[in-house]
Amino acid sequence: MTAMIQLISPVDGRIYAERQYADATQIEHTLAAAADAQAHWKRRPLSERAALCSAVVDAMLAMKDDIVPELAWQMGRPVRYCAGELRGFEERARHMIAIAPEALAAIEPTPVAGFRRLIQREPLGTVLVIAPWNYPYLTAVNTIIPALMAGNSVILKHASQTLLVGERFAQAAARAHLPAGLFNNLLLNHDQTAAIIGSARVQQVNFTGSVGAGHAMENAATGRFLGLGLELGGKDPAYVRADAHLDHAVENLVDGSFFNSGQSCCAVERIYVNEKIYPVFVERFAALTRQYVLGNPLDEATTLGPLVTPGAAVFVRGQIAEALALGAKALIDPTTFPADAPGSAYLAPQVLVDVTHQMSVMRDESFGPVVGIMPVASDDEAIALMNDSEFGLSASIWTQDLAAAERIGNEIDTGTVFMNRCDYLDPALAWTGVKNSGRGVTLSRLGYEHLTRAKSFHLRHEI
Structure with missing residues (x-):
């Protein structure tokens, strides 16, 4: 049979x-x-x-x-x-x-x-x-x-x-x-x-x-x-420079992190923000994330559906728990998302700060609705952190300086460099990756x- x-x-x-x-x-x-x-x-x-x-x-x-x-x-x-x-x-x-x-x-x-x-x-x-x-x-x-x-x-x-x-x-x-x-x-x-x-x-x-x-x-x-x-797959980074259009960067990076419940090989999974704008960026990012509606995907009001399996949600919950145990801070209260239920595929979005590259959530592919945000002091620091990964599918740079984006892009080990957008495949451009x-x-x-x-x-x- x-x-x-x-x-x-x-x-x-x-x-x-x-x-x-x-x-x-x-x-x-x-x-x-x-x-x-x-x-x-x-x-x-x-x-x-x-x-x-x-x-x-x-x-x-x-x-x-x-x-x-x-x-x-x-x-x-x-x-x-x-x-x-x-x-x-x-x-x-x-x-x-x-x-x-x-x-x-x-x-x-x-x-x-x-x-x-x-x-x-x-x-x-x-x-x-x-x-x-x-x-x-x-x-x-x-x-x-x-x-x-x-x-x-x-x-x-x-x-x-x-x-x-x-x-x-x-x-x-x-x-x-x-x-x-x-x-x-x-x-x-x-x-x-x-x-x-x-x-x-x-x-x-x-x-x-x-x-x-x-x-x-x-x-x-x-x-x-x-x-x-x-x-x-990937662990795609974003870098927000001090001269970025802040509202545009926040709106698009929230979407790039949580669309499809983060289940995208080119989802934004880690964000590096210039320290001068870091506090306001994080505040606005978390506020917009709280507006998601987690629930049945057949409901037109739902903006965040379940992960593909309960096991996938267990993995992401584990990454979040490990990060918190190592000193990270969670900005989203999952109890404000009634559909979030331990053991189920329904998982609230999460934004983590005080994260490091010693944490799985900043190192291993999450494939779920979680993102870590770190402050950086310079372009060079951002480049070093963006390249500190076994993956290299896409990376995004948020700035009003085209020359800076091209210069930084040339230093990043990635298949695609975005400026002021993310999580999109242009059919006129090659879709490819490096490293793992x-x-x-x-x-x-x-x-x-x-x-x-x-x-x-x-x-x-x-x-």
Whole structure:
């Protein structure tokens, strides 16, 4: 009998969906179908691929009214924000479709008499996308649409917590009349996923998840010489300089810290503030944080939903408790958030001061609604603290001095530098990380380079 997978909703702890894992026969059929479909798909003109991929996007957007509450039930984000994920889905997909002709165009060196020389971008074959639950449409579309545009076939293995998202992608592909076998959604356990990676029947794996799982991906891929894109999380810092526009910085950093209950790889998890404005910044930051409404994400009034599981909340509560035991001070009284209940997935937001880098909350990824704030005396001190981390996904600088932001940004070990904004992926820019935040690139024209291989033509036509 095939094993079952249960999706436990963080809303009320009940089973929201139940499905069977794929069996060996289904996996074999999918791998064969993907290879066969890709052999035909790569020969289709780019304009035809674009039309079909655009139809996939249209089909997904047409399901918005069903997707919004479904997403809240699966991973807990308030319904008032769920439609925003589909807007981001569309923005990224449309952009990657639009830039494909330029990104995939042949590169022609300086002409040489008697020769035709060019470098073509060839599809890799089958791309395995392993997507997470926290932004299940956005993270998946980062690879799915450009992989298809580049001439690859795709197999999607979505997180068990958001398994219905994989089904929505499959429905959109079917409604857009994508060729059979070109896009495939599989429910896989860890062993099955590892076996596919090690089978030599997929040529690229793009994974978003934890550092530990990233190591497992690398182990599974050992000896296969396939491409491996890893986005593994972060402990993203923000630096607020003395010349920052204070109200703007507070508003955006509160949102960057607590949107999606802090469950974002690029959430702001630690903030460094110039000591001259530190007291007023902290006061305003805490005051705005107290305005959140923690509760059932299906309620339109809710602005902060539950974490994805009670276990995730236990971890964050543990970080807070450790920090307090080591001398930190909590600025938010959790009893003012009636939905906060120990042992549940519902957790009040927390702002900590008097924190140090000896505390887990300033060092280890929290992935929850907590942030620590420290004063700094100078740019150099801020840079040193921002770089004092095993992660390097994004960092934000809050200042009115563009030159200072560029100078500081050049000193930070990170994949993306923001000025006066945070927690946003611009599809025209490369999304990448350093250190334990991973390797590889999605989005932008550089994202296409990781979904294709170079093929050189050196043609001598005059003898």
